[in-house]
Amino acid sequence: xxPEPLIAVQCAVCGNHTFAVICPAxxxxxxxxxxxxxxxxxxxxxxxxxxxxxxxxxxxxxTREYVTDIVSCTDCGLVSRNPRPAVPAITNAHIxxxxxxxxxxxxxxxxxxxxxxxxxFLRRWLPAGEEVRxxxxxxxxxxxxxxxQEYGWHMIGVDPGAEVSGFCRRRGLPVFQGTLxxxxxxxxxxxxxxxxxxxxxxxxxxxxxxxxxxxxxxGGVLAVRVPNGECFRLAVARMHKLPRPxxxxxxxxxxxxxxxxxxxxxxxxxxxxxxxxxxxxxxxVAAQPDTLPRLxxxxxxxxxxxxxxxxxxxxxxTARLAAPRPTSPVQIAPWFDVYYRQALQPALTRTPxxxxxxxxxxLPAVA
Numbered sequence: 001x002x003p004e005p006l007i008a009v010q011c012a013v014c015g016n017h018t019f020a021v022i023c024p025a026x027x028x029x030x031x032x033x034x035x036x037x038x039x040x041x042x043x044x045x046x047x048x049x050x051x052x053x054x055x056x057x058x059x060x061x062x063t064r065e066y067v068t069d070i071v072s073c074t075d076c077g078l079v080s081r082n083p084r085p086a087v088p089a090i091t092n093a094h095i096x097x098x099x100x101x102x103x104x105x106x107x108x109x110x111x112x113x114x115x116x117x118x119x120x121f122l123r124r125w126l127p128a129g130e131e132v133r134x135x136x137x138x139x140x141x142x143x144x145x146x147x148x149q150e151y152g153w154h155m156i157g158v159d160p161g162a163e164v165s166g167f168c169r170r171r172g173l174p175v176f177q178g179t180l181x182x183x184x185x186x187x188x189x190x191x192x193x194x195x196x197x198x199x200x201x202x203x204x205x206x207x208x209x210x211x212x213x214x215x216x217x218x219g220g221v222l223a224v225r226v227p228n229g230e231c232f233r234l235a236v237a238r239m240h241k242l243p244r245p246x247x248x249x250x251x252x253x254x255x256x257x258x259x260x261x262x263x264x265x266x267x268x269x270x271x272x273x274x275x276x277x278x279x280x281x282x283x284x285v286a287a288q289p290d291t292l293p294r295l296x297x298x299x300x301x302x303x304x305x306x307x308x309x310x311x312x313x314x315x316x317x318t319a320r321l322a323a324p325r326p327t328s329p330v331q332i333a334p335w336f337d338v339y340y341r342q343a344l345q346p347a348l349t350r351t352p353x354x355x356x357x358x359x360x361x362x363l364p365a366v367a
Contacts, residue, residue: 002186006066006083011073012205012266013276019071019082023236023262029067030235031261035059039254042304055299070262074232076275079229080269087203090265103168104141111143114293115196118223118337119147122192123219125285125339126153132191133164135215136199137180145175157182180211190215194223200264209280213342222282222340225290230265231334232259241249253311257292257334270330273338282340289333343357 010017023031039059043051055273068081069151069236084090099107126132132153139157141164148155157175159165165177175181192210201310202208212222235254268276274284291312296305319333330336 003087005111006068007086008083009080009203011076011078012080012203012270013078013268014076016073016075017138018074019080020074021069022072022079023070025067025069026206028070028261032067034251035255035260036253037047042301042307044141044299044301049160051299059295070232071238072229076235076272077230077269078272079233079262079269080289081262081265084203084265086209090201090203091160097163099163101167104164108141108143108167108171110293111141112146113143115144115147116150116194118225119144119151121286121288122194122221122223122339123151125341126191133189134192135183135185136196137193137195138201139168139173139175140164140197142171142173142175144196145173146171149173155184159267179208179333180200180215181207183211183215185215187214188217190220190261191217192221196223196225200226200266200268203265203294209277213280216342218342220342221285222277222342223337224340225335225337226266226268226273227257227259227264227335228269228331228333229261229262229272230269231332232262232267234332235259249311252307253315254334256295256308256311257315259334268300270336270338277340283343284338286339287330287340288337289316289330290335290337291315291333292335 011019011143013141015075040051043055045051066085068083070079071082072079132151133156134153135156135158136148137158139145139159140161141159145155145157145168155174157165157168157173158178158180159168159175162177165175168175193216199205199208200357216222216224232254235250239250242250251260265294270287277284294308294312300308315334319330329340
């Protein structure tokens with residue numbers, strides 16, 4: 001991605017233009033260097049004594065070579081990178097993403113294992129004994145598409161990436177190369193739209209959510225998975241106050257969950273997602289705390305794989321036990337999945353975003 005020019009943006013949830021810096025660019029740069037050293041130490045060396053370049057890049061170079069402040073909206077609390085590259089630069093970067101055949105195959109197997117449980121969980125809100133049509137936005141190498149086909153669902157992927165779209169088609173997984181707004185499907189024809197690991201990278205979620213409202217049948221399901229901006233905000237604030245050993249373990253936990261340096265455009269919380277999607281006629285039916293899927297593989301040192309397993313288990317336990325409120329596990333988990341249902345009788349006109357107050361109290365999370 002060519003990061004220039006960087007542009008200042010308004011909040012993607014409430015439209016506010018005022019932000020508080022929670023992690024300045026100078027600290028983000030230090031985090032980026034830490035992540036590279038972190039993974040270099042934990043990967044087995046190749047013949048030249050250095051970790052494999054492609055493997056290191058997968059883990060450490062996901063910020064696309066630009067560093068900005070990480071800020072929080074002073075009105076709704078949305079965490080985001082500000083400034084950020086312009087939309088064409090972001091779109092073109094995804095179109096040109098390159099992995100190579102070996103990496104694509106490995107990613108497919110990893111994603112299939114990740115998405116099988118999510119497809120099983122999703123079944124409870126989809127029609128039983130009927131033809132089910134599911135669209136995945138940001139289908140990548142097609143792991144969720146394959147998991148859905150195992151249940152007999154009619155799966156359609158949407159992804160701008162040329163290489164990943166071709167990889168899916170060669171495996172018999174239908175993918176439309178483009179965006180959801182360009183997908184040529186009739187209105188009210190889809191039972192579920194899933195957006196795993198992609199919603200946080202949308203510069204403006206409005207076009208995608210508007211298209212989702214058009215394509216979903218009344219009562220259809222929207223499934224979203226995002227990195228937790230609230231978890232990042234709390235962790236960064238506490239890293240400066242904890243003793244050195246505890247701060248080091250917290251930093252390592254963020255690195256294993258790809259939260260350190262926050263390489264995402266937006267960091268939604270459960271509250272900001274609820275607020276945003278309410279304006280599009282969606283009501284939350286479930287939320288699940290989670291961590292990033294396992295990064296360790298055959299190229300990871302044994303002690304590092306054990307470290308990752310232990311820290312992610314600790315993250316999960318902390319999220320579930322830290323506070324008694326029903327929403328607290330999702331609030332402090334590194335990642336979370338949320339499931340929404342569209343209104344059975346959608347309004348003819350949607351309430352304009354940025355012009356309503358946040359309704360409290362919000363619905364509790366449902367496991």
